[in-house]
Amino acid sequence: MKGMFSYDLMESTRNTNEWLGASARAMSSYPIWGLVPHPMFKVLSAWGRVTERSFARMVIKPDWGIRTxxxxxxxxxxxxxxxxxxxxxxxxxxxxxxxxxxxxxxxxxxxxxxxxxxxxxxxxxxxxxxxxxxxxxxxxxxxxxxxxxxxxxxxxxxxxxxxxxxxxxxxxxxxxxxxxxxxxxxxxxxxxxxxxxxxxxxxxxxxxxxxxxxxxxxxxxxGRRLTMGQLEHLAIQRVGFKYAGAGRLVYPGLLQLASFISMNLDRHTKAFSDQILRAAKGEAKERDAHNRFYDEYLSVMDxxxxxxxxxxxxxxxxxxxxxxxxxxxxxxxxxxxxxxxxxxxxxxxxxxxxxxxxxxxxxxxxxxxxxxxxxxxxxxxxxxxxxxxxxxxxxxxxxxxxxxxxxxxxxxxxxxxxxxxxxxx
Structure with missing residues (x-):
């Protein structure tokens, strides 16, 4: 996995999911759908907003946000x-x-x-x-x-x-x-x-x-279960062409994030499902508890x-x-x-x-x-x-x-x- 291809593939997957979320949000938010008495479009718009935000956060360094x-x-x-x-x-x-x-x-x-x-x-x-x-x-x-x-x-x-x-x-x-x-x-x-x-x-x-x-x-x-050779083979990749560190061997943040989430998959799945429903009902806020936590949790570094x-x-x-x-x-x-x-x-x-x-x-x-x-x-x-x-x-x-x-x-x-x-x- 030390090639740039695997690193760029992960970034391409992240970018695609961000685009899918943005597309779903934009298409399902047209006023014309307000004439359709079905909640599908509100749920699709909510899914798009939550998905776009989540995958965009993965490549953004959070601000400290401490003003006074x-x-x-x-x-x-x-x-x-x-x-x-x-x-x-x-x-x-x-x-x-x-x-x-x-x-x-x-x-x-x-x-x-x-x-x-x-x-x-x-x-x-x-x-x-x-x-x-x-x-x-x-x-x-x-x-x-x-x-x-x-x-x-x-x-x-x-x-x-x-x-x-x-x-x-x-x-x-x-x-x-x-x-x-x-x-x-x-x-x-x-x-x-x-x-x-x-x-x-x-x-x-x-x-x-x-x-x-x-x-x-x-x-x-x-750390005990894997040998150093296995760990290096599974976890280490080269930074892709998009970034200044192109070619540097790293343990990618996206890979580690995937392992973090897999450890508590049920809890994270429920958290995002609940947030989509709140967004569909108009109850989600920009700085609610879900967004405050996941804006930080999803922002990862190599x-x-x-x-x-x-x-x-x-x-x-x-x-x-x-x-x-x-x-x-x-x-x-x-x-x-x-x-x-x-x-x-x-x-x-x-x-x-x-x-x-x-x-x-x-x-x-x-x-x-x-x-x-x-x-x-x-x-x-x-x-x-x-x-x-x-x-x-x-x-x-x-x-x-x-x-x-x-x-x-x-x-x-x-x-x-x-x-x-x-x-x-």
């Missing part, structure tokens, strides 16, 4: 998303709140590179902005990166994080969500040995596979083949980080070198992607860290998404994380907004 935040002075402050560090495969962006005094808490959110854009953390950013100065790793879609930019694997990812942490300085609080948790732990250990003064104050790991074998799930078992394959092989199969034998540029990264950075692990009791135990394994690896600088929390009843973006995050986990920042910063616990008042589009 209410400050402690009670006034609206405009939010500007600025690029602080620009690199070929990912940028460090800053949510600059205009006219607000400098915040004592500075947070680096390490977004997953797992098929979705960093905007997957939009609600996490929204919840932190009233109390923190927020930075986010904004990974770039591999299909848009020319082959001349070179490779990007798990070691390059680690070095990117090291560079971002160095740039932000030692007063930063790092929060890694899901997939990057083990790599962020390694990047912190790398800094602890190479440049101890540049280490962050705290490291919070949320639902990440530090040790995938600690509590196997369907996701981790998938990963470089070398990053995807090296992550599966080294994190899941060989468990290099779990066994503390991970290397960068031929040098071992010893997690035991972390002696000053307070580490907090957070897991969801019902997490079926990174089950409880996988993330907490990080604390056992930090052998040089005193127990007073270690903390863990298992959120009762929470699934994977809920621990960083859902009700569990907003009501229970976010306050714990902010308290953890303060306890390990020499700062008094500050008054926080329980329900941040933020306007977003």
């Amino acid at each position: 935040v209410v400050g402690s002075d009670g006034r609206d402050h405009l939010v500007d998303v600025e690029t602080v560090v620009s690199r070929p495969f990912g940028d460090l962006i800053h949510f600059k709140v205009m006219g607000r005094d400098p915040m004592p808490r500075r947070v680096l959110l390490v977004a997953p590179m797992s098929g979705h854009y960093a905007t997957l953390l939009r609600s996490t950013v929204l919840s932190l902005l009233p109390d923190c100065d927020v930075y986010v790793t904004d990974w770039i879609n591999a299909r848009d990166i020319p082959v001349s930019a070179g490779k990007f694997d798990i070691e390059d990812y680690t070095l990117y994080l090291v560079e971002f942490m160095r740039h932000l300085g030692p007063d930063i609080h790092v929060v890694a969500v899901c997939q990057p948790a083990p790599i962020t732990l390694a990047a912190t250990a790398y800094l602890a040995e190479a440049e101890p003064k540049a280490q962050p104050r705290t490291l919070t790991l949320i639902g990440g596979p530090i040790d995938p074998d600690a509590a196997p799930t369907e996701v981790t078992d998938f 990963m470089t083949a070398e990053f995807y394959l090296s992550t599966v092989e080294r994190v899941f199969k060989k468990r290099e980080i779990a066994q503390n034998i991970f290397t960068v540029a031929g040098q071992r990264v010893d997690i035991g070198r972390i002696t000053d950075v307070a580490v907090h692990t957070i897991e969801g009791e019902e997490d079926d992607i990174s089950a409880p135990g996988q993330c907490r394994a990080a604390l056992d690896l930090c052998t040089g860290l005193p127990d007073s600088k270690k903390a863990f929390h298992v959120e009762p009843g929470a699934g994977h998404y809920g621990i960083f973006a859902g009700k569990s995050w907003r009501n229970n986990i976010r306050p714990l994380v902010l308290d953890f920042f303060d306890e390990n910063s020499g700062l008094p616990n500050r008054r926080r907004t329980g329900k941040p008042e933020i306007r977003a589009v």
Whole structure:
């Protein structure tokens, strides 16, 4: 499957479905059909609108949509998303709140590179902005990166994080969500040995596979069932002629999206059927719950083949980080070198992607860290998404994380907004 043909075939299929939806919507929306006393045309128009929107979203990068935040002075402050560090495969962006005094808490959110854009953390950013100065790793879609930019694997990812942490300085609080948790732990250990003064104050790991074998799930078992050769043959394709990264080997976002949907096919089928019926009745809205969720969920990005394959092989199969034998540029990264950075692990009791135990394994690896600088929390009843973006995050986990920042910063616990008042589009 490494040829461009398979990649372009997927894109052609997506494009055709988008066109079919647009055609059905246009043809069935003519006023003349209002004279026909049959619901078929309304249902066909609704199917067209939902289908066109869904397949169009797959190649659109979502906007952050964060316009203003209410400050402690009670006034609206405009939010500007600025690029602080620009690199070929990912940028460090800053949510600059205009006219607000400098915040004592500075947070680096390490977004997953797992098929979705960093905007997957939009609600996490929204919840932190009233109390923190927020930075986010904004990974770039591999299909848009020319082959001349070179490779990007798990070691390059680690070095990117090291560079971002160095740039932000030692007063930063790092929060890694899901997939990057083990790599962020390694990047912190790398800094602890190479440049101890540049280490962050705290490291919070949320639902990440530090040790995938600690509590196997369907996701981790998938990596076990296939050999690396089989995985490369089935998952890797070359970017087609349409994009700047033509010829680059990638794990296509569309392919990963298909696997995501297949895992919960019944639920997604019902969600779209219900939305079509709502649209036919005139009850669907531009920003209703269905569209808000699927506008983000369907927007996918390609990963470089070398990053995807090296992550599966080294994190899941060989468990290099779990066994503390991970290397960068031929040098071992010893997690035991972390002696000053307070580490907090957070897991969801019902997490079926990174089950409880996988993330907490990080604390056992930090052998040089005193127990007073270690903390863990298992959120009762929470699934994977809920621990960083859902009700569990907003009501229970976010306050714990902010308290953890303060306890390990020499700062008094500050008054926080329980329900941040933020306007977003």
